[in-house]
Amino acid sequence: MEPTGQTFGAAEPASSSSPVRGNASPSVIYKAASWFEPLDWQAVFERSQPIEIDLGCGKGSFLLWAARTYPTRNFLGVERLLRRVRRVDRKAARGGLNNVRLVRLEAMYLVSKLIPDESVSTYHILFPDPWPKRRHQARRLISPDFLVDAQRTMTPDSAVNCATDHEEYFEWIQRAFERSGRFAETEPVVLPPEAQTDFEKEFVAAGKQVHRCRWLKR
Numbered sequence: 001m002e003p004t005g006q007t008f009g010a011a012e013p014a015s016s017s018s019p020v021r022g023n024a025s026p027s028v029i030y031k032a033a034s035w036f037e038p039l040d041w042q043a044v045f046e047r048s049q050p051i052e053i054d055l056g057c058g059k060g061s062f063l064l065w066a067a068r069t070y071p072t073r074n075f076l077g078v079e080r081l082l083r084r085v086r087r088v089d090r091k092a093a094r095g096g097l098n099n100v101r102l103v104r105l106e107a108m109y110l111v112s113k114l115i116p117d118e119s120v121s122t123y124h125i126l127f128p129d130p131w132p133k134r135r136h137q138a139r140r141l142i143s144p145d146f147l148v149d150a151q152r153t154m155t156p157d158s159a160v161n162c163a164t165d166h167e168e169y170f171e172w173i174q175r176a177f178e179r180s181g182r183f184a185e186t187e188p189v190v191l192p193p194e195a196q197t198d199f200e201k202e203f204v205a206a207g208k209q210v211h212r213c214r215w216l217k218r
């Protein structure tokens, strides 16, 4: 049964678009027939239920915790490093989770080109790469363009949850949301220790402060 209390967000044959499934390999990596057309969520997930996306899911601790804890939601993990995608895939397969899928993609491309309008109930952006050097800041995931596409793809009353240990990036994130005019800030969600991401565990162990925010679609 789905836990009560505060919420944070709320197979087809491999020849077409499908998770790579076979008797020997119960992979949850999703491979679309075309990466140039919007995703068909019915082909991605087995059940039609709210969709939450973890952008930059890393080693997947949060993603897998969320999928286990909220079986009545679907979770898509997005990660550009193949090694990490495979690692999460193995863990998801071992856990027998059928409400989680993974894609190895560039997050901005996914959100701007592949996510259908008004179809995502929550984006999780947890400890995104901070790109601290000024000349690299254009690589930051959260930007005015990203927020336009994020808002377009979100259902009414949906949310973006962000967390970072990097104070300057946190201020940048807050400014970007405020200036976009497309979101309203609300209280960040408090999650149990089991929900910590892999990077979060390291930062907390090192005594770093974690900054969190949650923005609702207007």
Ligand SMILES: C[S@@+](CC[C@H](N)C(=O)[O-])C[C@H]1O[C@@H](n2cnc3c(N)ncnc32)[C@H](O)[C@@H]1O
Pocket (backbone or CB within 6 Å): 055, 056, 057, 058, 059, 060, 078, 079, 080, 081, 084, 105, 106, 107, 108, 125, 126, 127, 128, 129, 141, 197, 198, 199, 200
């Ligand atoms: C600092 S790690 C945080 C991982 C995880 N969210 C956590 O908190 O443990 C950032 C992750 O995002 C991935 N990443 C960074 N930029 C990305 C992008 N544009 N598209 C997809 N993945 C990205 C990195 O490969 C890395 O695994």
